[in-house]
Amino acid sequence: MAQHTLTFPITDPQEILQLRAGDEVTVQGHIIGIRDRTQIRIFDEGVPPPMDLGGAFLLHTAPNVRKLGPGRYEKICIGTTTSARMVRFTEPLGAQYGVRAICGKGGFPDEAIEPMQRLGMVYFAIVGGAAALETTQIEEIEEVAWEELMPECLWKFRVKDFGPLIVGIDAHGGSVYREVQAAARVKLEELYARL
Amino acid sequence: MSTVATDIQGAVADAAAHLYVWALKDIPQDLRDALAAARDRETSVPGKRVLEIIHRNIEVAERENNLVCQDTGIAVYTCRVGEHFPLHPANIYKALRDGTERATIEHPLRSNAVHTITRQNTGANIGYRLPIVHWEFISDWDGLDVKCVPKGSGSENMSFLKMCVPADGVNGIKRFVLESIVGAGGKPCPPGIVGIGIGGSADYALYLAKEAITRPVGTRNPDPVVAQLEEELYGLLNETGIGPMGLGGDVTVLQCHIEHADTHMTLNPVAVNYQCWAARRASVHIAADGGATFDRDF
Ligand code: SF4
Numbered sequence: 001m002a003q004h005t006l007t008f009p010i011t012d013p014q015e016i017l018q019l020r021a022g023d024e025v026t027v028q029g030h031i032i033g034i035r036d037r038t039q040i041r042i043f044d045e046g047v048p049p050p051m052d053l054g055g056a057f058l059l060h061t062a063p064n065v066r067k068l069g070p071g072r073y074e075k076i077c078i079g080t081t082t083s084a085r086m087v088r089f090t091e092p093l094g095a096q097y098g099v100r101a102i103c104g105k106g107g108f109p110d111e112a113i114e115p116m117q118r119l120g121m122v123y124f125a126i127v128g129g130a131a132a133l134e135t136t137q138i139e140e141i142e143e144v145a146w147e148e149l150m151p152e153c154l155w156k157f158r159v160k161d162f163g164p165l166i167v168g169i170d171a172h173g174g175s176v177y178r179e180v181q182a183a184a185r186v187k188l189e190e191l192y193a194r195l
Numbered sequence: 196m197s198t199v200a201t202d203i204q205g206a207v208a209d210a211a212a213h214l215y216v217w218a219l220k221d222i223p224q225d226l227r228d229a230l231a232a233a234r235d236r237e238t239s240v241p242g243k244r245v246l247e248i249i250h251r252n253i254e255v256a257e258r259e260n261n262l263v264c265q266d267t268g269i270a271v272y273t274c275r276v277g278e279h280f281p282l283h284p285a286n287i288y289k290a291l292r293d294g295t296e297r298a299t300i301e302h303p304l305r306s307n308a309v310h311t312i313t314r315q316n317t318g319a320n321i322g323y324r325l326p327i328v329h330w331e332f333i334s335d336w337d338g339l340d341v342k343c344v345p346k347g348s349g350s351e352n353m354s355f356l357k358m359c360v361p362a363d364g365v366n367g368i369k370r371f372v373l374e375s376i377v378g379a380g381g382k383p384c385p386p387g388i389v390g391i392g393i394g395g396s397a398d399y400a401l402y403l404a405k406e407a408i409t410r411p412v413g414t415r416n417p418d419p420v421v422a423q424l425e426e427e428l429y430g431l432l433n434e435t436g437i438g439p440m441g442l443g444g445d446v447t448v449l450q451c452h453i454e455h456a457d458t459h460m461t462l463n464p465v466a467v468n469y470q471c472w473a474a475r476r477a478s479v480h481i482a483a484d485g486g487a488t489f490d491r492d493f
Contacts, residue, residue, distance in 0.1 A: 001240060022241065024244070037314070061265070062265075062305065063265065063305070064262065064265055064267070064303070064304060064305040065305075066303060076261070076262075076302075076303070077261055077262040077264075077265045077305075078265060079264055079265030079266065080265075081266070081348075081349065082348075082349045082352065082382050082383075084382055105349070105381065105382075105384065105440065106349065106380065106381040106382035106383070106384070106440065106441060107380060107381045107382070107441055125381070125440060125442060127245050127248040127249060127252070127440055128264075128349060128381075128384035128440060128471070129249070129252070129263070129264040129266070129347075129349075129384045129471055129472060129473040130248050130249060130251075130252035130264075131252070131261075131262060131263070131264050131265035131266075132252050132253075132255040132256035132259060132261045132262065132263055132264075133248065133251055133252040133255045134252075134265075135259075135261060135265075136255060136259070150316075151305055151306075164244065164248075166241050166244070166442060168442070176241070176442055176443065177380065177381065177441060179443070180380070180436065180437060180438065180441060180442065180443045181377070181380060183436050183443075184377045184435045184436050184437055185377070187434060187435055187436055188373060188374070188377055188435065191373060191431055191434060191435075192370060192373075195366045195369055195370070
């Protein structure tokens with residue numbers, strides 16, 4: 001299990017290709033917070049996002065914040081939500097906007113594996129619920145768009161030593177979740193036989 | 196911590212406001228112990244890593260006086276109302292609602308409440324029929340116990356109901372629970388508490404499953420037959436290999452709690468309600484004079 005440090009947004013696709021399912025990654029730079037309603041607006045309502053998502057790292061989140069002034073927010077508690085609900089946006093995020101990494105909790109189902117491989121994207125697993133710690137790794141909320149969707153806006157965070165994250169799905173067709181599920185299905189048959 | 200109040204409705208509202216924030220920040224000792232034991236026995240590399248991070252997170256929340264998890268949930272309260280408690284349940288409800296709203300605005304906490312069709316936010320974690328309150332009434336008593344369980348969506352989305360038939364027997368129940376937890380994978384932030392409701396009716400089984408997740412971690416059902424099923428399922432679930440955050444490992448669940456009710460001869464319902472590792476709960480006892488004593492043991 002290799003360990004890596006990556007800075008986002010990335011410019012060299014090779015940085016994504018070196019990652020393998022199960023590796024540990026720490027992230028620096030800028031990440032973008034996004035959630036259900038944000039992506040429904042982009043793809044189902046066809047409104048282009050007012051932030052550049054090229055090479056981006058997206059975080060599935062809806063933070064607790066305190067408003068300081070117009071468009072300015074202070075973090076209170078920022079954590080990560082379940083990714084599986086938003087899996088259908090994976091392909092268009094990569095194909096239309098050049099997103100390179102999606103981070104959330106609980107994993108993506110297998111339908112994310114093929115587009116991630118084709119488009120050179122990865123899924124990072126974070127520890128769901130570990131928001132107090134995650135908040136200390138977010139230095140600042142630099143930008144907010146679509147405030148009317150609060151808290152499901154588009155957020156730009158500057159991070160320091162964000163992680164550790166585990167590569168759940170890599171850009172080579174590897175998925176920790178597929179392996180765990182396959183093994184659990186075999187185990188289930190064994191357990192049923194024992195009942 | 197204890198307080199004395201003269202305005203009884205105000206006292207219940209104050210207690211609710213305190214309970215909600217307290218539950219979100221400071222997780223109970225029995226849960227901390229269960230998580231520490233899980234970390235010590237986990238052998239998979241990512242699984243152990245996850246449990247170490249959870250441990251660090253609980254420490255950071257304490258140090259920074261922050262929420263353990265960002266999902267402030269929907270506030271679910273359980274009330275045990277003594278027949279001589281001097282405030283009518285209609286007003287207890289108002290007080291719980293006011294306390295929830297005040298805590299959300301004053302802290303501030305993220306508000307999650309939306310209209311279920313329009314998806315418009317309905318206020319400070321309150322709305323039509325929110326918060327949710329479960330009631331129990333106690334004869335020959337003048338007190339009120341309130342337990343607050345902020346229930347996050349990641350785990351609540353992993354709720355399942357099956358109307359097994361009597362011919363499916365107890366094995367049908369076991370299979371359904373195993374299948375549900377494997378299917379849930381990493382989504383409900385495992386390892387957590389699997390709440391199971393069996394018997395009653397469809398709605399009551401789900402209610403019982405919710406009640407089961409609010410018990411102190413590792414307590415056993417007083418009926419030895421049910422307690423034995425809790426033990427057995429706890430063991431079986433931890434053999435599935437789903438592991439912490441679904442990344443594979445030995446610890447898939449911290450506990451399995453079952454609540455049951457007698458049922459119709461042709462019914463065999465089983466409901467599963469998942470509670471994530473951040474199994475937050477806090478409770479208060481309010482005396483007839485409005486004095487509040489905060490503890491965690493009910
Ligand atoms: S499932 Fe629980 S621990 Fe995970 S994000 Fe939701 S509330 Fe937090």
